[in-house]
Amino acid sequence: MISGVVVYTENLALGGIAVQSSRYDALTAAQNANDGNRESIYAHGSCSHTKYDRNPWWRVDLLDVYRITRVSITNRGDCCEERIEGIQIRIGNSLENNGNNNKLAATVGPIPLGGTHTFAFKPIEGRYVNLFIPGRSEYLTLCEVEVFAEMDKPLYICVPRNIALGGIAAQSSRYDALTAAQNAIDGNRESFYKHGSCSHTKQDRNPWWRVDLLDVYRITRVSITNRGDCCEERIEGTQIRIGNGLENNGNNNMLAATVGPIPPGGTHTFAFKPIEGRYVNLFIPGRSEYLTLCEVEVYAENVE
Numbered sequence: 001m002i003s004g005v006v007v008y009t010e011n012l013a014l015g016g017i018a019v020q021s022s023r024y025d026a027l028t029a030a031q032n033a034n035d036g037n038r039e040s041i042y043a044h045g046s047c048s049h050t051k052y053d054r055n056p057w058w059r060v061d062l063l064d065v066y067r068i069t070r071v072s073i074t075n076r077g078d079c080c081e082e083r084i085e086g087i088q089i090r091i092g093n094s095l096e097n098n099g100n101n102n103k104l105a106a107t108v109g110p111i112p113l114g115g116t117h118t119f120a121f122k123p124i125e126g127r128y129v130n131l132f133i134p135g136r137s138e139y140l141t142l143c144e145v146e147v148f149a150e151m152d153k154p155l156y157i158c159v160p161r162n163i164a165l166g167g168i169a170a171q172s173s174r175y176d177a178l179t180a181a182q183n184a185i186d187g188n189r190e191s192f193y194k195h196g197s198c199s200h201t202k203q204d205r206n207p208w209w210r211v212d213l214l215d216v217y218r219i220t221r222v223s224i225t226n227r228g229d230c231c232e233e234r235i236e237g238t239q240i241r242i243g244n245g246l247e248n249n250g251n252n253n254m255l256a257a258t259v260g261p262i263p264p265g266g267t268h269t270f271a272f273k274p275i276e277g278r279y280v281n282l283f284i285p286g287r288s289e290y291l292t293l294c295e296v297e298v299y300a301e302n303v304e
Contacts, residue, residue, distance in 0.1 A: 012068075013129070016061055016062045029048065030058055049139060050141075053139075058142055058145070065127045067150040070120045075113065075143065077114025084142075088107055088134060089106045090102040090105065095189065105121045116144070191294040193227060211279070213280065219256070222299075223295070223296070223299075224270070226263070234290055241256065253281060
């Protein structure tokens with residue numbers, strides 16, 4: 001009998017939730033890079049692809065914490081093989097800087113057109129796997145990312161779960177086609193308005209945004225990411241309200257906290273005694289304002 005650690009044969013990225021710094025076009029969703037298909041021709045619609053971003057990134061949430069030992073990357077097959085060089089593979093449990101500050105596992109060198117390269121390393125515990133190109137403007141194209149780990153069961157480490165993910169968002173108005181309410185709960189803290197990951201109302205009187213968590217929780221924390229490219233002061237005075245009522249669109253529910261200054265692109269967490277509720281509202285009372293939210297995260301008791 002051979003004893004020791006068994007390496008995963010299952011690709012953990014399948015079924016994970018993928019996001020990226022931006023989306024190049026309709027063919028290039030982040031989820032394409034963990035769809036189980038190594039098809040490498042861009043026009044066939046199985047690759048993720050960002051715009052020409054400064055420090056572009058892609059991330060998969062594995063939904064549990066694992067001791068990750070290998071990541072396989074399939075490069076684009078029809079052009080531009082050199083773009084992938086210099087990518088950092090980062091793994092951990094933090095979403096600071098969209099997860100790009102987590103531990104460095106490996107740096108990608110050349111991968112031929114349509115080729116798949118596997119990067120092996122000592123086990124790193126983490127829920128998030130990021131592919132990140134630091135220090136330059138680039139397109140990040142990934143035709144498949146596969147993640148493998150030790151053991152045959154996930155590690156049960158207490159990592160808080162953002163219960164806003166999967167919720168249903170609404171807002172008092174929509175500024176333009178880029179600014180759907182749902183953008184504020186897409187798992188992406190990208191803070192530049194034009195990258196299409198922020199919600200944004202018109203200049204409403206008493207503007208509001210709301211997420212329906214689809215169940216009642218004892219909520220203890222809400223994290224808010226402010227817009228990064230301008231107008232940081234607009235968010236000041238926003239009220240966080242939590243409860244089960246939809247009177248006045250939910251804005252009459254219990255006051256949990258009031259938002260003070262948040263720097264451009266910054267994320268601030270507001271902690272409070274548990275409040276039971278299904279709805280979390282962000283509400284600016286008493287003035288006409290634009291309400292822009294680049295991410296809202298919600299955490300509750302006994303939810304991991």
